[in-house]
Amino acid sequence: MFKELNPLLHSELRLAVMSVLLSVESADFVFLREQTGATAGNLSVQLDKLQKAGYITIEKGFKGKMPRTTCAITQEGVSAFEEYVAALRSYIGKGI
Amino acid sequence: MAENLVYIINYFIFALQKKTPTLSVHHNTESEGTTKQTTKNNKIMQNNNFSEAQSIELITSMIQDSRARLARNSGTPFLIWGYTTVAISILNYVLSQYDIQYWWLWWLIPIIGWVGMMIWGKHDNGAKNYIDRVISIIWCVIGISFFWIMFAFVYYHAPILFLVILMAGMGTTMTGYIIRDRATQIGGIAAMASSILFPLKQWLMIRFVGVNDIAQHTEWLRTDFLLFAAIFLFMMVIPGHILNHKYNR
Numbered sequence: 643m644f645k646e647l648n649p650l651l652h653s654e655l656r657l658a659v660m661s662v663l664l665s666v667e668s669a670d671f672v673f674l675r676e677q678t679g680a681t682a683g684n685l686s687v688q689l690d691k692l693q694k695a696g697y698i699t700i701e702k703g704f705k706g707k708m709p710r711t712t713c714a715i716t717q718e719g720v721s722a723f724e725e726y727v728a729a730l731r732s733y734i735g736k737g738i
Numbered sequence: 739m740a741e742n743l744v745y746i747i748n749y750f751i752f753a754l755q756k757k758t759p760t761l762s763v764h765h766n767t768e769s770e771g772t773t774k775q776t777t778k779n780n781k782i783m784q785n786n787n788f789s790e791a792q793s794i795e796l797i798t799s800m801i802q803d804s805r806a807r808l809a810r811n812s813g814t815p816f817l818i819w820g821y822t823t824v825a826i827s828i829l830n831y832v833l834s835q836y837d838i839q840y841w842w843l844w845w846l847i848p849i850i851g852w853v854g855m856m857i858w859g860k861h862d863n864g865a866k867n868y869i870d871r872v873i874s875i876i877w878c879v880i881g882i883s884f885f886w887i888m889f890a891f892v893y894y895h896a897p898i899l900f901l902v903i904l905m906a907g908m909g910t911t912m913t914g915y916i917i918r919d920r921a922t923q924i925g926g927i928a929a930m931a932s933s934i935l936f937p938l939k940q941w942l943m944i945r946f947v948g949v950n951d952i953a954q955h956t957e958w959l960r961t962d963f964l965l966f967a968a969i970f971l972f973m974m975v976i977p978g979h980i981l982n983h984k985y986n987r
Contacts, residue, residue, distance in 0.1 A: 647790075652793070658796055658800050661796065661797045662800050662804050665804045665805055666804060666867045667866040667871065669864060669866075670865070673865045676864075677803060677804060677807070705862070730790050730793055730794060734790050734791065
């Protein structure tokens with residue numbers, strides 16, 4: 643029985659963002675843009691969607707005089723990611 | 739939450755390395771790999787119709803890329819503190835040959851080390867990770883302890899070289915196990931073990947030379963500086979170079 647893949651996570655940029663945030667405590671917008679190779683506009687839209695779903699938190703602050711947007715994954719985001727992984731396993735097989 | 743994160747990260751890396759050899763994953767440990775990865779990302783980031791296998795590939799490469807990027811220059815703090823301590827110890831040894839003892843020279847270690855960390859140390863690269871935070875806390879606590887040891891040495895003649903090597907060895911060993919680097923682990927454990935050489939040497943001198951005549955054998959006392967430098971060389975300088983070689987490729 644195949645589990646349904648969470649459509650919010652089954653999008654390459656959003657999945658990439660969640661994967662990066664999973665391996666760090668927090669990351670700023672520039673770090674995420676460089677790691678994912680996405681454009682600023684696209685990344686901004688996808689971050690907003692993830693935040694509205696409660697998967698990440700976004701804090702706006704300053705680094706010196708420059709504005710800085712910092713993102714971190716939430717417990718809800720981790721749970722959603724775990725469910726996504728479980729669903730992937732059902733598609734690819736228990737072998738992995 | 740941390741356990742879940744570790745599970746997921748390890749799960750994907752295990753899946754990639756051991757069970758899914760057909761998947762091609764970009765190991766971003768070379769500059770060429772970075773360019774290739776970014777180009778690939780630019781292409782795939784526009785695509786929402788991707789397979790389950792590509793999902794795993796993406797997750798794994800993102801986790802590995804982030805880890806590799808945050809691990810860059812991990813050995814630099816070891817090199818800064820290691821080379822500074824070795825240089826000041828040797829300088830003290832050379833000066834002591836001419837019966838010159840400038841105890842304040844030891845204070846150059848924290849001063850030069852701190853300046854070096856400000857210039858070459860790890861700077862804010864836009865992300866914080868758990869490993870960096872834990873290691874920073876460990877070395878902050880040990881750094882404060884060094885000042886406490888210095889105070890105990892100046893006022894109560896505490897065995898400073900023994901205590902500094904023991905504590906630096908503890909910090910290096912803990913760092914080595916946290917970052918899972920064999921050279922750092924060995925350097926730290928060897929330093930902790932060799933710290934006993936300082937009180938052992940003093941004990942032997944008291945036993946065979948006599949407590950009243952120790953001061954006359956200055957050539958033996960001077961060797962402490964060289965021993966101190968040699969231990970720092972094996973504890974920090976060599977592991978520091980190995981770490982940078984490993985993560986900056």
